[in-house]
Amino acid sequence: MSDTSLSGGLTPGALAGIRVVDCSRILAGPICTQTLGDLGADIVKIERPGMGDDTRKWGPPFLKDADGNDTSESAYYLSTNRNKRSVGLDISRPEGREVLFRLLETADVFIENFKVGDMARYGLAYDQIRERFPRLVYASITGFGQTGPYAPRAGYDFLAQGMGGVMSVTGEADGEPMKVGVAIADVMTGMHTAIAILAALRHRDASGRGQYIDAALLDTQVSWLINQGMNYLVGGTAPGRLGNAHPNITPYQVFATSDGHVILGVGNDQQFAKFCRFAGREDIAADPRFADNVARVRNRAETVALVAGIMKTRTMAEWVEGLEAVGVPCGPVNTIDQVFADPQVRARGMQQQIPDHALTAEPIPTIAYPLKLSDTPASYRRPPPILGQHTDEVLGGELGLSADELAKLRESGAI
Structure with a gap:
């Protein structure tokens, strides 16, 4: 477990003292790390300087500043990046990788969602760093996993929903196959990855050894076919679309x-x-x-x-x-x-506010972590960061890089 002082003195949670270095972007990885952050982990989000997480630009709508103008932060990005600190770091540069290695010395978890083989090109694949960081839990999220004939392919939620069968059982019987209205394959992969990380940390604390987690959107999608998948495996007939009807009970x-x-x-x-x-x-x-x-x-x-x-x-x-x-x-x-106006949803606190966003004077809304823990409840300590907001705080204040070292890294484009 990393030094709890590295979490910046934030409100303790079940995962207080756990540091996650997060090299993921879009949705599956950020959902995973936001979940860990809600439960108290210190999430250091690594983003390429000048570019950042793609979803920052996935709008409108965008967060409004104090004057009512659009900022650079989309609602999509805001949905999965609270309780994180952003460090602008280019890991494709040797200088950037050296900084990443120093971050990993204080980390419990490393998570990435690059294409298969990309991390190996940078010398950052699990097998390349496991001896240097034997206690590290390393999670990779891809469309199709690290093995199998589809491993090299780029994978997206929509493809996973189609290839994984859920679209064949979603929609009206005489209509076209239909995806779920949110990117559910991404979301569920993030959730399962968070669970696997917690299991791996439990194992690490008992054995002293970290491990590798290979997470794939398609695998996750197949896993949550649940009763529809079992209907086929037991009955031998592929289920079809029934609109809003249930395949096994009626009405x-x-x-x-x-x-x-x-x-x-x-x-x-x-x-x-x-x-x-x-x-x-x-x-x-x-x-x-x-x-x-x-x-x-x-x-x-x-x-x-x-x-x-x-x-x-x-x-x-x-x-x-x-x-x-x-x-x-x-x-x-x-x-x-109507959902957010529903008295049950309101009573359960499913909409929260996070103050202190760097681009607006008003607290920003957020959808709450859904589970209620009696002793270590989820907390909303930090708003989603702007790109590179915490680079100096983390690299200078915590890693101890001097002002001259930071200036040289900026000059090289590494931060």
């Missing part, structure tokens, strides 16, 4: 009411009986074609048609309030603005 989908749409989530036969009783149609629950879930799935079209006709007879509010009162899951399909 479990979106239905139109007299004034909008709701989700009806009947998860078992008892709930279906309660739904029919509330709707005044107990005869449906007694019909052998609909009496249990196996029968309802086999008679899906008839079941859905009956329920759809019933749902149109009342308003959204009548269904949501009435069915929740009798224990049948039912809820609205919220737009994003």
Whole structure:
């Protein structure tokens, strides 16, 4: 574990004292390191001087300054880079790599998402540095992993969703395959990488040895096919698209009411009986074609048609309030603005504010870390940094580089 003084005296968390050197960009890597940062780790984000993380420019929208003008920081970048410090460092230059090595001497974790082989060209591959840093946990995130026929390919979330099968089961049955509305393969790869890093740190603390983590978007996407993947492996038939319907239970989908749409989530036969009783149609629950879930799935079209006709007879509010009162899951399909206005979301603190951003006088909004830890809760200590904001703080104040050394590195373009 690195010296806790290196974390700059920030609010302690479960990972206080853990230093992560983060050479990742875009989404999967930054989601991983933001998660670790929320839980107390000190994240040093390495960015190429003058360029930085690509997502800084992925807008609009952009953060507004005190005068209401767009800054250089996109909302996309802000979504995954809080609790980090930015160091402008060009690791393609020998001088930059030497600085990186000095940073790794104080690090517990190194994470990168360059293409396969890029780090080896710089002498920074795990096998090239593991003897020098035997306790280091080293994580690489790529599209297809370090092995296999696709390893050299560039990989992106959209490709992973398509190649990994989720698009084949997403969308209307008679429509085109559809990706998920957020970059879920990236997000889940970042989450799984964070979990693997924590496991590797646990092993390191017990054994004294770090290890290598090979994370791939496609692998992660295949892993969270979950029941749809198992439906194929057990049943032998590839599932297709069902729109908003569930492949294994029904009725479990979106239905139109007299004034909008709701989700009806009947998860078992008892709930279906309660739904029919509330709707005044107990005869449906007694019909052998609909009496249990196996029968309802086999008679899906008839079941859905009956329920759809019933749902149109009342308003959204009548269904949501009435069915929740009798224990049948039912809820609205919220737009994003409605999500953040929802009383449950507000009560759970899922929107937070981070003060002290370098480009604006007002606190900036952020979407909270979702889990509530009783003793070491997540904290929002630092706003997403501007490019190179902490270069002198980290390299001068913590690594001990002199003003002359910093000036020479700037002159060479290394920082």
